[in-house]
Amino acid sequence: MTDQWSQLLADLPGAKPDDARADRIRSRCHAVLARRRRPRLGALARRRVWEPVVAGLGGVYLAAIIVFALGLYGVL
Amino acid sequence: MDRDTELQLVERLRAGDSRAFDAIYESVNARLFTFLLRLSRRRDVAEDLLEETWLRLVKHATRLRPDTRIAPWLFTVARHLHVSYVRSRILEDSATASLMSLWPFSPLNSDQPSPFEATAVNELHRRIERALALMPATSREVLLLVAVGGLDHSDAADVCGITPEALRQRLSRARALLARSLDDEAPSTARVLSEVAP
Numbered sequence: 001m002t003d004q005w006s007q008l009l010a011d012l013p014g015a016k017p018d019d020a021r022a023d024r025i026r027s028r029c030h031a032v033l034a035r036r037r038r039p040r041l042g043a044l045a046r047r048r049v050w051e052p053v054v055a056g057l058g059g060v061y062l063a064a065i066i067v068f069a070l071g072l073y074g075v076l
Numbered sequence: 077m078d079r080d081t082e083l084q085l086v087e088r089l090r091a092g093d094s095r096a097f098d099a100i101y102e103s104v105n106a107r108l109f110t111f112l113l114r115l116s117r118r119r120d121v122a123e124d125l126l127e128e129t130w131l132r133l134v135k136h137a138t139r140l141r142p143d144t145r146i147a148p149w150l151f152t153v154a155r156h157l158h159v160s161y162v163r164s165r166i167l168e169d170s171a172t173a174s175l176m177s178l179w180p181f182s183p184l185n186s187d188q189p190s191p192f193e194a195t196a197v198n199e200l201h202r203r204i205e206r207a208l209a210l211m212p213a214t215s216r217e218v219l220l221l222v223a224v225g226g227l228d229h230s231d232a233a234d235v236c237g238i239t240p241e242a243l244r245q246r247l248s249r250a251r252a253l254l255a256r257s258l259d260d261e262a263p264s265t266a267r268v269l270s271e272v273a274p
Binding site: 005006008009010012013014015016017018021022024025026028029030032033034036037 | 091092093094097098101105106107109110113122123126127130131133134135137138200201204205219220222223224226251254255
């Protein structure tokens with residue numbers, strides 16, 4: 001009896017929202033996903049720009065220290 | 077959708093992949109909408125709740141756990157949204173309902189069919205839709221989650237926030253209620269049932 005009821009309920013016709021509404025739902029969700037993707041890409045791009053800049057400045061600073069130290073000992 | 081595919085889709089959705097969203101949407105949307113429509117009995121409400129459910133998914137996409145089970149997650153959100161909607165309507169309607177019910181032609185007094193009743197293709201379906209519509213929401217939701225939503229008992233229990241044993245009992249009561257309701261309306265239902273599901 002239980003299986004009969006489950007089967008009968010499962011066999012009831014389904015429904016779907018009208019096409020215009022379905023399109024609206026989908027496009028709104030796509031827009032939210034796109035907005036959430038963009039900051040991540042932006043952060044990645046910013047990191048890609050800043051990493052070499054910081055590394056370059058670090059290298060220049062290190063080189064300056066070495067030059068200064070060598071100058072101090074009269075090597076240069 | 078098998079579990080491996082589901083896990084991959086969750087991973088892609090977490091990364092913001094709209095194609096993964098589309099795949100999940102295609103897989104669950106009809107069941108979710110049918111669940112909400114039978115629960116709310118109003119197409120406009122069901123569509124609003126459906127839209128909000130999907131928006132919740134994409135807004136929480138980055139925070140989803142990698143092992144999230146998508147269908148139960150969506151049904152849980154949809155159910156919570158429906159409960160919130162009903163609570164807000166109770167507050168709004170409580171004041172006007174008592175006055176409206178005094179008017180003999182009030183829509184509250186009429187026997188409005190649900191959207192499914194209006195389009196039922198046969199007498200048995202119409203009776204079942206009617207019985208479902210008249211059933212208490214807690215009974216209706218467990219039947220819908222299991223039979224229409226296709227969730228197993230464990231997932232349905234999680235959606236309702238109860239133990240599997242409590243769900244089993246609630247389901248058993250709901251089925252008995254449905255059977256009684258159908259028998260009250262038409263004593264020949266048993267005969268019809270035996271014809272369609274021997």
